[in-house]
Amino acid sequence: xxxxxxxxxxxxxxxxxxxxxxxxxxxxxxxxxxxxxxxxxxxxxxxxxxxxxxxxxxxxxxxxxxxxxxxxxxxxxxxxxxxxxxxxxxxxxxxxxxxxxxxxxxxxxxx
Ligand code: 5GP
Numbered sequence: 118x119x120x121x122x123x124x125x126x127x128x129x130x131x132x133x134x135x136x137x138x139x140x141x142x143x144x145x146x147x148x149x150x151x152x153x154x155x156x157x158x159x160x161x162x163x164x165x166x167x168x169x170x171x172x173x174x175x176x177x178x179x180x181x182x183x184x185x186x187x188x189x190x191x192x193x194x195x196x197x198x199x200x201x202x203x204x205x206x207x208x209x210x211x212x213x214x215x216x217x218x219x220x221x222x223x224x225x226x227x228x
Pocket of ligand 1: 118127129130141142143144145146153199200206207208209210
């Protein structure tokens with residue numbers, strides 16, 4: 118699904134894009150602000166990404182978090198999450214980082 122957003126075959130509300138990454142609003146937001154950041158090259162999860170991606174892409178992903186936080190004016194703070202695999206609750210097998218914010222999120226609780 119995310120490949121189709123990257124290729125523009127499926128529309129999305131894009132927040133930020135560069136050569137390496139794309140970020141867009143989550144279709145089912147879990148906070149007042151909820152976006153996902155994806156490397157354009159496909160990795161199935163953060164685990165795969167951390168093992169096999171190049172330094173340029175890793176740097177782009179990490180740097181993009183603060184860039185996007187600035188775009189979204191998340192001055193009071195925010196949360197980043199990456200779900201990994203079945204037990205991690207990952208639905209889309211294309212590595213992405215969630216940014217959630219826009220309110221005080223409280224503690225992380227497992228359902
Ligand atoms: P995961 O569980 O894989 O970490 O998160 C997948 C996220 O992708 C979910 O929060 C879900 O709402 C979002 N999502 C699924 N399909 C689409 C889509 O077609 N467009 C957008 N913008 N988000 C999607």
